[in-house]
Amino acid sequence: MLSICKNNFIIFRNLLQKFNHYNNLVKQKFFSTTNFLSYEIIEPKYPISSITRNFPKDILLPDYAINGQPNKHNNSNYVKNPNDIEKIWNSCKIAKTILMKTGEQLKIGMTCEDIDDIVYNLCLKYKCYPSPLNYSGFPKCVTTSVNNIAVHGIPDQRQLQSGDIISIDVSIYYNGFHGDCCHTFAIGDCDQQAKHLMNVAELCLYEAIKICRSGQRISAIGKTIENIARKYEMNVVKEFCGHGVGKDLHENPQILHYDHNSEEIMIENMIFTIEPIILETSANVVMFDDGWTVASENDCRSAQFEHTIWIRKHDSVILTEI
Template sequence: MPKDTNGHLIPGAISPERKVPHSIRRPPYIGRPKPPEYKGDNTYNSEQIEKIRAAGTIAAQAIRRVGEAIVPGVTTEELDAIGHEFLVSKGAYPSTLGYRGYPKSLCSSVNEVICHGIPDDTVLENGDIVNIDITAYRDGFHGDTNHTFRVGSVTTEIDQLIDRTAEALRRGIKAVAPGRQVNVIGRAIESYAKRFGYGVVRDFTGHGVGEAFHSGLIIPHYDSAPQFSDVIVPGMVFTIEPMLTLGTHEWDMWADDWTVTTRDKSITAQFEHTLVVTETGAEILTLP
C-alpha cells in the first residue's frame, strides 16, 4: 500500500506466502476455499477456555513484538515477518494465513484502511497510524486481537481518535452481562463515539471465536441493531472490535477483495479483544 499524489494508500507489491513448519497443527480451512460450517453454540467449558486463552496470549504477545518495530521507515511486509516468526516460534499457526485465500500472517491496516489490509511494501511514515490484527491458532483453538499503533508523532485529532477507540472497546466489554442481548454492546460503543462525531463502522463486526475463526455469531458495534438478539450467557466466547472513523462509516473495498477503506478516506482506528462471559461480566482472554 504505497501512496498516490494525494497521500492516499494504493496497492503495493505482495511477497510470497511465508512457510509454517509441518509440525504445527493447521486449522481445518487450510487448503479449502472456505472453512467448514461451525455447528457449536459459542460456549466453552473451562478446559477449552484455557486453550483459547493460551492462543490469545500468544496473539497478544505477537502484537506487542510487532508494535516494538513500528517506526517511520519500516514496511508492513517487515511487520508481517516479525509477527509470523513469533507465532510459529510458539507453536501457533497464523490464523489469517490461507483463510479464504488471505495471503499473509497478520492484517496491517494503515490510516484510512478500516480492516484487512494486506502487508506489502508500503513504507510507514511519521504521522501514520497502523492497526495490527493477529489471530493465533494452537491446540485446536483461535485467539484474536488487534491494536492501533502510532507511527512517530501524530496529530492531536488522530491521537484522540486512537485513545477514544480504545475506550470504546472498554465500554463495550463493560456492557457484557449474562441475560443481555449482544446488541447492548453496540449501544454502549456508539453512544460514546457519537459524543465526538465519529463514524462507527457497521458492516464489519465482532464475532464468535474459539474452535472456529468466525463462528457465525455477530457482535455489532453500533446502536439500533435489534436483529442481533443473541442472548449473552456464561461461557460464551466472542470478540469485540470497534472501528471508529474521523468521517463516514461507509466503505469501499479494493480489487483484492480484502482491503476495506473509508469511502471519504478519513482516518480510522480499531482495537479488539477476545473475551469470555462470566457470571458477572466478561474476562479478556487476549492479554500478553
C-alpha cells in the first residue's frame, strides 16, 4: 500500500465542472491519436456501500481498527531484529497468498465489492486483519484500481469487463506486523498495449530489486525504475512511494520510484516495499472527491506491482513470494 510522499500534492478534483471540460478535451485528443484504446474509463460509483466487518477475538487488530487513527511507533531506528524479520516475513507470506488466491477467482462480471468480500473471507481464514480497513478511514479491506485508476481505488459495484486491467493491493496485519504486496491482473482478453504496460511495470519492479543490498543508495531504486520506464516510453507516478513495513503499515524509509538525488543508503535488515505505478503515457494524476481514488489526468491506464523486501549484506530477499 502506497504512502503519499509529496506534502504539496494539490487536489483539483473538487473543481468538477472545470475539470470535466478539460478532461473532455484531453479525451478527444487521446481517442484520435491512439489505436489501442479498448477499455472503459472508470469513474468511481458513489455512494460507497458501508458493510460492517466483524473479526473473532483470536484475530489481533491494529491500533486504528476502531477509531481510524493509526498511532506512530518509534521508527527512527528502522533496522529490524531477527524476531521482527521472521514475523514480518510470515505476514508477507499470508498477504501474497491472499492476493494470488483472490486473483485466481477474478472473472468477467464480478464487482470490486465481490473482490473485497473475497479478501475479507480469506483474512478470516488466515486469522489476520486487512490493513487498509479503517486506516485513516479507508472503508474497505483492499484497494482495487481499474484501468485509468492509478492507485487507492475503493471497491464498488462496477462489474469487471473483458479488457480491464486491475491492480489489487493486499496488505494484512498478523501477529503485530504488516505485510504488503500488489499485482496487476488482466480480465478476459486485454489488448497488446495493456499486456506491454504490465510487462514493463513488472520489469521495473524486479530490476529495482536486483540492485538492492546493504550499502547501496536507496535512490538507485528510483533511477533504475525511471530508466526502464523511459526506455519503453512510459511514465512513473511520482506522487506516491514505497515505504518501510513493520509494526506500522507505513514506516521509514520512503522509497521514491523516480530518479532523484539522495545519499541515504540501504542498511542490512531494513525491510521496505518497492511498488512503482507505471503509466502508459506521460500524464499527471488527480484525486477524486473521496480523498482516496487517484486517476491519471488523461485517463491513460496504469499498472502496479509490489513486493516487500529484506535487505541483506550482499543482496535482498523478496518476502512477498510464496
